[in-house]
Amino acid sequence: MADLTAERPARTALDGSGPAAARAEIDGLKRRLHDHLRHSLGKGPVGSTHLDWYLALALATRDLMVETWMDSTRQAYKTDAKRVYYLSMEFLIGRSLVANLLATGSLDLARQTLDDMGLDFEAIRDCEPEAALGNGGLGRLAACLMESMTTLGIAARGYGIYYDYGMFSQYIEGGQQVEMPERWLRYGNVWAFDRPDVTEPVRFHGRTEARLDDRGRPRRRWVDGEEVLAQAHDLMVAGHGCWTVNAIRLWSAQASREFDLRRFNQGDYINAVAEQSFSESLSHVLYPDDSTSMGKALRLKQEYFFVAASLRDIVRRFLQTHDDFTRFPNKVAIQLNDTHPALAVPELMRLLVDEHGVGCDEAWAICTGTFAYTNHTLLPEALETWPVGLIGDMLPRHLEIIYDINHQFLEGVRRRAAQPDDARIRRLSMIDEAGERRVRMAHLAFVGSHRVNGVAALHTELMRAGIFADLHRTFPDRIVNKTNGITPRRWVQAANRPLAALISRHIGETWIANLEELRGLLPLAEDPGFQADVRAVKRLNKEALCRYVDGRLGIELDPASLFDVQVKRIHEYKRQLLNILHVVTLYLRLREGRAADQPPRTVILAGKAAPGYHMAKLIIRLIHDVARVVNADPLVSGRLRVVFIPDYNVSVAEHIIPAAELSQQISTAGTEASGTGNMKLALNGALTIGTRDGANVEIGQEVGEENIFFFGLPAAEAEALRHRGGHDPWRYYTGDPELRAVLDMIGQGGFSQGEPDRYRLIVDSLTRHGDYYLLLADYADYIACQDRVGLAYRDSDDWTRKAIINVARMGRFSSDVTVADYAADIWGVPVRTEPG
Numbered sequence: 001m002a003d004l005t006a007e008r009p010a011r012t013a014l015d016g017s018g019p020a021a022a023r024a025e026i027d028g029l030k031r032r033l034h035d036h037l038r039h040s041l042g043k044g045p046v047g048s049t050h051l052d053w054y055l056a057l058a059l060a061t062r063d064l065m066v067e068t069w070m071d072s073t074r075q076a077y078k079t080d081a082k083r084v085y086y087l088s089m090e091f092l093i094g095r096s097l098v099a100n101l102l103a104t105g106s107l108d109l110a111r112q113t114l115d116d117m118g119l120d121f122e123a124i125r126d127c128e129p130e131a132a133l134g135n136g137g138l139g140r141l142a143a144c145l146m147e148s149m150t151t152l153g154i155a156a157r158g159y160g161i162y163y164d165y166g167m168f169s170q171y172i173e174g175g176q177q178v179e180m181p182e183r184w185l186r187y188g189n190v191w192a193f194d195r196p197d198v199t200e201p202v203r204f205h206g207r208t209e210a211r212l213d214d215r216g217r218p219r220r221r222w223v224d225g226e227e228v229l230a231q232a233h234d235l236m237v238a239g240h241g242c243w244t245v246n247a248i249r250l251w252s253a254q255a256s257r258e259f260d261l262r263r264f265n266q267g268d269y270i271n272a273v274a275e276q277s278f279s280e281s282l283s284h285v286l287y288p289d290d291s292t293s294m295g296k297a298l299r300l301k302q303e304y305f306f307v308a309a310s311l312r313d314i315v316r317r318f319l320q321t322h323d324d325f326t327r328f329p330n331k332v333a334i335q336l337n338d339t340h341p342a343l344a345v346p347e348l349m350r351l352l353v354d355e356h357g358v359g360c361d362e363a364w365a366i367c368t369g370t371f372a373y374t375n376h377t378l379l380p381e382a383l384e385t386w387p388v389g390l391i392g393d394m395l396p397r398h399l400e401i402i403y404d405i406n407h408q409f410l411e412g413v414r415r416r417a418a419q420p421d422d423a424r425i426r427r428l429s430m431i432d433e434a435g436e437r438r439v440r441m442a443h444l445a446f447v448g449s450h451r452v453n454g455v456a457a458l459h460t461e462l463m464r465a466g467i468f469a470d471l472h473r474t475f476p477d478r479i480v481n482k483t484n485g486i487t488p489r490r491w492v493q494a495a496n497r498p499l500a501a502l503i504s505r506h507i508g509e510t511w512i513a514n515l516e517e518l519r520g521l522l523p524l525a526e527d528p529g530f531q532a533d534v535r536a537v538k539r540l541n542k543e544a545l546c547r548y549v550d551g552r553l554g555i556e557l558d559p560a561s562l563f564d565v566q567v568k569r570i571h572e573y574k575r576q577l578l579n580i581l582h583v584v585t586l587y588l589r590l591r592e593g594r595a596a597d598q599p600p601r602t603v604i605l606a607g608k609a610a611p612g613y614h615m616a617k618l619i620i621r622l623i624h625d626v627a628r629v630v631n632a633d634p635l636v637s638g639r640l641r642v643v644f645i646p647d648y649n650v651s652v653a654e655h656i657i658p659a660a661e662l663s664q665q666i667s668t669a670g671t672e673a674s675g676t677g678n679m680k681l682a683l684n685g686a687l688t689i690g691t692r693d694g695a696n697v698e699i700g701q702e703v704g705e706e707n708i709f710f711f712g713l714p715a716a717e718a719e720a721l722r723h724r725g726g727h728d729p730w731r732y733y734t735g736d737p738e739l740r741a742v743l744d745m746i747g748q749g750g751f752s753q754g755e756p757d758r759y760r761l762i763v764d765s766l767t768r769h770g771d772y773y774l775l776l777a778d779y780a781d782y783i784a785c786q787d788r789v790g791l792a793y794r795d796s797d798d799w800t801r802k803a804i805i806n807v808a809r810m811g812r813f814s815s816d817v818t819v820a821d822y823a824a825d826i827w828g829v830p831v832r833t834e835p836g
Contacts, residue, residue, distance in 0.1 A: 022112075025109055026109065026112055026113045026116055029060065029106075029109055029110065029113040030113055030116070030117065032060040032063070033053070033056045033057060033060055033113070033117075034056075036055070036056040036059040036060055037052060037053075037056045040055070040056070040059050041055055041056065050119075050120070050123050050124050050127050051127045051187065053114070053119055053124050054097070054124045054125070054127035054128060055187075055190050057097065057110060057114075057124065058096075058097055058100075058128070058190040058191065059190060061097065061100050061101055061104060061106060061110075062100075062190065062191065062236070064104045064106065064242065065100060065103075065104065065236050065238050065242065065245050066236070066245075068238070068242050068243070068244065068245040069236050069245035069246075069247065072155070072244045072245050072246065076155035077320075077321065080321065080331070081155040081829070082155070082330065082331050082332070082333060082827070082828065082829045083155050083156070083157065083314075083317070083331065083332055083333070084149060084154055084155065084156040084157075084333045084335065084823075084827050084829060085156070085157055085158075085159060085310070085314055085332065085333065085334045085335070086142060086145065086146060086149075086156065086157070086158045086159065086335050086337060087158075087159050087160070087306075087307065087310055087334060087335065087336055087337060087341035087344060088138070088139065088142040088158065088159070088160050088337035088338075088340070088341070089138070089139075089160060089161065089286070089287075089302075089303070089306070089337075089338070089340040089341070090133065090134030090135060090136075090138050090139025090142060090160065090286065090337075091131075091133045091134055091139055091142045091143050091146070091158055091160050091248055091250075092131075092133065092134030092135065092136070092138075092139030092140040092142070092143050092649075092650060093131050093133060093134075093143045093235070093248075093650070094130060094131065094143070094490070094649070094650025094651060094654070095125075095128045095129075095130060095131070095650070095651055096128070096131070096191045096235075097125055097128050098125060098494050099147075099238075099489070099490060099494055100191075100236075100238055102489060102493055102494055103238035103239065103240060103241070103242045103489070104238065104242045105241070105242070129184040129185075129186070129187075130182075130184060130649045130650060130651050131184060131189075131191075132163055132165065132166020132167070132182035132184040132286070133160065133161075133162075133163055133166065133250070133286075134166075134286070135166075135167045135286060135287065135569070135608070136568070136569045137376075137568075137569075137674075137675065137676055137677070138337065138338060138376055140650070140676060141337075141455075141484055141676060141815075142158065142160075142337055143490075144485065144486050144487045144490070144676070144815040145485075145815055145818065145819055145822075146158050146237050146246065146248060147237060147238075147239065147487045147489065147490070147815070148239075148485070148487055148814075148815040148816045148818065148819040149239075149246065149819050150237050150238065150239035150244050150245065150246045151239035151240040151241075151244070151487075151489075151513065151816060152239070152816060152819055152820060152823070152831040152832055153239070153243065153244050153831060153832030154244075154246075154819070154823060154827075154829055154831060155246070155829075156246045157246060157247055157248070157249055158237070158246075158247075158248035158249070159248070159249055159250075159251075159306065159309075159310035159313070160248065160250050160251075160306060161250060161251055161252075161283050161286070161302060161305070161306045162192075162233045162250035162251060162252040162283055163283060163284065163285060163286050164185060164252075164280075164283060164284045164285070165181040165182050165183065165184075165284055165285050166181075166182035166184060166285070166286050167182065167285065167286040167287055167608070168180060168181065168182060168285075168608070168611065169181065169182045169647055170608050170646050170647040170648070171646060171647070172620075172624065172644070172646045175620075175621045175623075175624030175625055175628070176617065176620070176621050176624075177608070177609055177617050177620050177621075179611050181285075189233075191235055191236065192233045192234065192235055192250075193233065193234040193235075193236075194231075194233050195231065195232035195233060195234060196231060198231065198232035198313075199229045199230060199231050199232070199254070200229070200230045200232075200251075200308070200309040200312045200313060201227050201228075201229060201230075201256065202227065202228045202229070202230050202304070202305050202308045202309055203222060203225050203226070203227050203308075204225055204226050204227075204228070204301060204304075204394055204395070205224075205225035205226055205393065205394060205396075206222055206223055206224035206225025206226075206396065207222075207223060207224055207225075207396055208220050208221065208222050208223070208396050208397050208400060209221050209223055213357055214357075215357070217357075219353070219354060219357075220354060220397065220400065221354060222350070222354070222396065222397040226256075227256040228253050228254070228255070228256060228279045228282060228305065229253070229254040229255070229256050229279075230251040230252070230253065230254075230305060230306070230308070230309030231251065231252050231253075231254050232249050232250070232251060232309075232313070233249070233250045233251070233252060234247045234248070234249050234250075235247060235248045235250065240489055240512060240513050241513075243832075244832075249310070249313065251283065251305065251306050251309045251310070252280075252283045253279050253280050253281070253282035253283040253305060254279060254280065255278075255279040255280065256279070281298070282298070282301055282302055282305050283302075283305075287299070287610070288302075289611050289612050290612075291612045296386075296387075296390065297390060297394065300386055300390060300391070300394060301394065303340050303341065303342075303343055304343050304347070304394070304395060304398075306341070307341050307343045307344045307347055308343075308347055310341075310344070311344055311347050311348055311351060312351070314332060314334070315348075315351055315356075318331060318332055325352060325356065325358050325362075325363075325366060326362070326366070328366050328369075328370060329366055329369030329370045332370055333370065333372065333826070333827035333828065333829065334370050334371050334372070335372050335373075335374065335822070335826070335827070336371060336372065336373045336374065336445055336449070337374055337376075338374060338375070338376045338377075339373075339383065339384040339441040339442050339444075339445055340384070342373075342384070342441040342442070342444045342445040342448075343395070343398060343441075343444075344371065345367055345371060345405070345444055345445065345448030345449075346398040346401040346402055346405070346444075347398065348363075348366075348367050348370070348371075349363050349364065349367055349401050349405070350397055350398065350401060352366060352367075354397070360404070364405070364408075367448055368448060368449065368450050369450055370450075371445075371448050371449040371450070372449050372450060372451040372452070372453070372826045372827070373445040373446060373448075373449040373451075373452045373453075374452075374453050374455065374482070375442065375452060375453070375454055375455075375459075375463060375468075375673070376455060376673050376674075377673055378459060378462050378463070378466065378467060378670060378671055378672075378673060379573065379671060380467060383440070383441070383442045383467065384441040384442065385432060385438040385439060385440050385441060386438060386439050386441065387436055387437070387438055387439075388431065388436075388437040388438060388439060389437075391439055399439075402430060402431075402439060402444065403431075405430070405444070405447065405448070406429060406430040406431060409428075409430070409447050410425055410428065410429060413425065413428060413474060424470055427470045428443070428470050428471065428474065429443070430443045430444050430447065442467075442468075443471070446468065446471050446475075446478070447471070449478070450478070451478060451480055451825070451826045452468070452478050452479050452480070453479070453480050453481060453482040453822075453826065454479065454480075454481050454482070454673065454674075455481075455482060455483060455484045455673050455674035455695075456481070456483050456484065456673060456674035456675075456694045456695040456697070456698060457481050457483060457697065457698055458670075458692075458693065458694065458697050458715065459481075459672075459673045459674055459694060460479060460480070460481035462670060462715065463479055464479055480825060480826070482818055482821050482822055482825075482826070483674065483695060483698060483812075483813070483818065484674040484675075484676050484679070484695060484813075484815075484818060485676075485679070485812075485813050485814050485815035485816070485817055485818035485819075486676050486679045486680050486683070486813060486814070486815055487814070487815045487816075488511070488512060488515050488683065488814055489512060491657070491680045491683060491684070492512075492683060492684065493512055494654070495653075495654040495657060495658055495684075496537075496541065496657075496658040496684050498537045498540050498541065498658075499534075499537050499541075499658065499684065499685065499807075500512075502533055502534070502537055503518070503521065503807075506520070506521065506524060506530070507520035507521060513816070514811075514816075515810065515811040515812075515813075515814035515816065515817070516811035516812070516814075517811070518807060518808045518809070518810060518811050519808050519809065519811060520808075521804055521807060521808040522804075522805065522808045522809075524804065525801045525804040525805050525808065526801060528797070530804070531797060531800040531801065531804070534685065534800050534803065534804055535796065535800055537685075538659070538661065538685060538803075539559060541658040541659040542559040542563055542659045542661075543559045544655070544658075544659065545557070545563070545655055545656060545658075545659035546558075546559050548655045549643060549645065552645075553643065553645070555631070555641075555643050557602050557641060557643065558600060558602060558638065558641065560600065561599065561600035561601055561602045561641065562599050562600065562601045562602065562661055562662060562789075562790070562793050563602050563604060563659055563660055563661045563662065564601055564602065564603045564604065564661070564662040564664065565604045565605075565656060565657075565659075565660035565661075565662060565663060565664065565681065565686065566579050566603075566604070566605050566607075566664035566666070567604070567605065567606040567607060567645075567648060567653060567656055567657075567677060568607050568675075568677055569607050569608060569609075570607045570608060570609040570613075570616040570617075570619055570620055571609075571613075571616055572615060572616065572619075572772070572773050573667055573668055573671040573672070573773050574666075574667050574672070575666045575667055575668065575773060575775060576605060576607070576619055576623065577619050577622075577762065577775060578666055578775045578778065578779070578782060579603070579605065579664055579666065580619075580622060580623060580626055581739075581742055581743075581775065581779060581782075582782060582783060582786050583603055583626055583630065583640070583642055584626060584742045584745060584746065585738060585742050585783055586598065586601070586640060586786075587626075587629075587630050587633075587636060587640060588738075588741060588742065588745070590635065590636045590639050590640055591633070591635050591636065595639075597790070597791060597794075598639075598787070598790040598791075599790055599793050599794055600638060600639050600640070600641075601639070601640055601641070601790070602640075602641045602642075602643065603640075603641070603642045603643070604643050604644075604645065604656060604660075605623055605642075605643070605644045605645070606644065606645040606646070606648035606652060606656065607648050608647075608648060615761070615762070615765070618759070618761065618762060619762070620644070621758075622746065622751065622759055622762065623642070623644050624644055625751040625752055625758075626642060626751050627642035627643060627644060628751075629750075629751050630642050653677075653680070657677075657680050657681055657684050657686075658684050660681050660684065660686040661685075661686055661687065661793070661799075661803075662686060662687055662688075662689060662789060662793075663677070663678060663681035663682060663686040663687065663688045663689070663690075664689055664690070665677070665678045665688055665689070665690030665691070665693070665694075665696050666689065666690055666691055666712075666782065667691060667693050667694065668691065668693070668712075668718055668773040668774050668778075669691045669692050669693040669712060669713055669714050669715040669717075669718045670693060670715030670716075670718050670719055671693065671773070672693045672694035672696075673694055674694045674695045675693075675694045675695050675696070676695075678690065678694070678695055678696055678699060679695065679699070679810065679813040682699055682703070682806045682807070682810055682813075683806075683807060683810045683813070684807070685803040685804070685806065685807050686803070686806070687707070687708065687709065687789075687792075687799070687802055687803060687806060688700075688708045688709065688806075689708075689709040689711070689785055689786065689789055690708070690709070690710065690711075691710070691711065691712040691713075691778070692710055692712070692714050692715065693715065695813070696708075696710075698812075698813075699810075699813070702809045702810070702812060702813075703805055703806050703809045703810075704805065704809075706802075707802040707805050707806060708806075709785050709788060709789055709792075710785075711778065711781040711782050711784070711785035712778040712781055712782065713774065713777060713778060718774055718777075721774065721777060722772065722774060727770070727771065727774065727777060729766055729767050729768075729770065729771035729776045729777075730767055730768070732776035732777065732779065732780075733766075733767045733776065736779070736780060738783075739776065739779055739780070743763050743766065743767065746759050746762065746763055747759055747760055747762070747763030747764075819831070
């Protein structure tokens, strides 16, 4: 990876350069805070709230970034650098203040200045709302990669949607998930530069017609329909050391016409603003419920809305300095983060052919030379498809282009085939003809890209052998692996300051930009003094989490217990339910006096369920019912505790992850593409219990099999058992008395007094309806593995040694490594090897 270990001159004087210089730095920041308080917010220091001081500090920090942003942009134009554009429906950036203070080298200065003013830094920091621009791993990966692209000096820009309300805020009422709007923009967004002067028209519906261009060539034209305006909002992204600053450009939807004043004055208030309300709804919510036809149409509109605005912006930027589209792939790389932006392929074709007069063959070569596609799922049901009728009505020109692309592609396959194979042609087609005709977005993205990457080695292998087997045989060199990564700046330097300080005290600070240098900790893994320091840091973080949980939920946790953590989106394949089966198993053993060798354990879960996903929401309710019973039982008091922390997001993760000691990564083997939570937890010193799935496999290879707890069927055996027969869940239920007791307690009202059938659906899904995710097949091995975890935890020295080894060997999972690999193999751009 790139070597970014050279030190930048300090931005502040709080580095031992002398008390006078430090005083000057503090006084200077005080002046800037008061200036922003007065001139930007219209307030004085007397009576100003924590929110006011947060806004002033954010504005002062933003000032430090703007000049670098301008310099970075000018440099990119001056050198005619190739640009990387990252298209993603989500950017889960979390809070920005601490990250930007770290990037600019101003965090200690800010703390000392506020302390000097008698202000509470933590209270001011916590005024910042979580940016509701993403939901899960997809968005967090996008945020990490953008930060690493910037750290590595790549001229990059992200593109997405500026959501008003995000996905939802999760509340728990009566143990059940309740969704409420995320009002994160209530006080505006100090980090965003709103660009009312930068708008792009986006068309929907209408019709196409034939025409001749100015050279007499036949062309198609998209006319009529309705237009929505996309307005730009720019969020700066600072790299480590703030040597480079890039931006994420997000689009909000605006009406193309002002509201109808005549109707308003006539008293028709609703219709006067109807068009404005309808247009602006496009950017209200991330992933609107698509269980209705209107919800499906809104999702498809969102996807095209941000793709169309982004492609127009990208083409406009290219044309500022170039007039030859054949150079487009040499100057532009566009990464499609999953299939949500797949409509970028026909949209770029439309722009090139219909609006800029490029020939079809040349336009297709430009498209495939420009696009690359990242796949994030192995679940066939999760691969996006859209009804042909819906696309034809909403985007008539794009459906024509998709048909043309598909026809040319399949004709080429037929010409190269040794003999006709209609079944293979049907599998390769971008149009699924079975039942309702649907466009396969993954096929469109795959065929329209020069590279398609998986996000873990196992995932990539399974892509080639499974969901993309036919496409892989057609394009044998197209699929490559790019294992996901995480930024150590966010997940250790910012989230776990005590651990970062301990590491830097022993091996220096260059690991922050070159994570492989953590291997310098390996000789210390056997050192009793260093082990004691690592345990002290973990205890400090556990106590901080205890205070957070007590303050937020009123639940007291024991910091001396094993903190057993599973934090991720609630889904059947992620198997939170298997976790709960273990909790109930341990609970019954403790009640019967059969777990004396197990240490006290606190099981911590967090995650959101999609609003329309009934089974996932039922699992959340079961978690709460189990927690209510277990936590109230005096027979297990002090031995077992269960807590669900609601509204999981980046800020909540920054509380949980540094305190975790056991990381549960227990998805059915062959279902998780990669995962990045596994990396964050291991980097913060948690040991992993997991299946051989996603990036778990590579983590095991790095840390050593003796320093991770693997269990369960491997992917090939799981696939064979599930799809080729042989899995009889009833046999597991009747043959394992302990499993039967657990399922009976859940299914017969042991945790739902007064409603004994509340969880019958869950139990029946396991015992009578196939157990699709193989919980019962893996149950016995999982329980035995958890027993080994408990016994290992009792040996604190050996547990700490394993934890240190995990931290020390996580270097290859830095997003800097991931981005450098993308840059070399997919984008064709250089990365900076030293700052400046």
